[in-house]
Amino acid sequence: MSCTIIQELDEISDRYDAILCDLWGCYHDGIRPYHAAVSACQAVKDAGKTVILLTNAPRPADQVQAFLDKIGAPPESYHAIVSSGAACQAALTSGRWGDRFFYLGPDRDRHMLEGPGLQRYPAEEASAILCTGLVDEFTEGLEDYDARLADLKALGLKMLCANPDIVVDRGHERFWCAGALAERYARIGGEVVYFGKPHAPIYERSLEVLEEVSGRAIAPERVLAIGDGPATDVKGGCDFGLDTLFVTG
Secondary structure, three states: OOOOOOOOHHHOHHHOOEEEEEOEOOOEOOOOEOHHHHHHHHHHHHOOOEEEEEEOOOOOHHHHHHHHHHOOOOHHHOOEEEEHHHHHHHHHHOOOOOOEEEEEOOHHHHHHHOOOOOEEOOHHHOOEEEEOOOOOOOOOOHHHHHHHHHHHHHOOOOEEEOOOOOEEEEOOEEEEOHHHHHHHHHHOOOOEEEOOOOOHHHHHHHHHHHHHHHOOOOOHHHEEEEEOOHHHHHHHHHHOOOEEEEOOO
């Protein structure tokens, strides 16, 4: 494995036909887009290449796009969005984990259980847990969940984690994500199923979307994964066999 340090994407962009660009931390900071990142994505797109925004956001792609529109991200800078939330929602409706889910997460992501045949249930009646994050990441810490996680483990419930990220930075503040709760649940012996980076299914889906958008199959060696998370973006891209650009700051 070789490593090259670059200053700008255009130093290497001619080697690729598509990029999979992480959102939070690479394309925006949770409050506003990074101008240089948007310009880089726009340049790749203007060169006739495909830009997919690949995110561990625990919500469907249309809601991710609505958020991007709200913070002023230009839709012409990318072709499509692939989210862990969409992958998780598809799994929820598959029936593989039943149809009775205990929801653990903030109110803003309750829509994840609004699909056909999906319902929220008390933990004692549920077939699995859907975790999208802390109920209130502004006031709670991980230790506040220890007793609750122990109770869920005692019920023998699998946790479906819609966002494997451990933390996220919003502006200059840092918040815990669903991945941190899932990690804590696994530590006490709970079984966790992850959706999103660094796991292979979201990359498989990304290549499918690339083909849909570009109208042709794009070889993995012509795809560049970009991200700022070593345990998610970098590990996921490398494990899937993609050249991976680590954004350090």
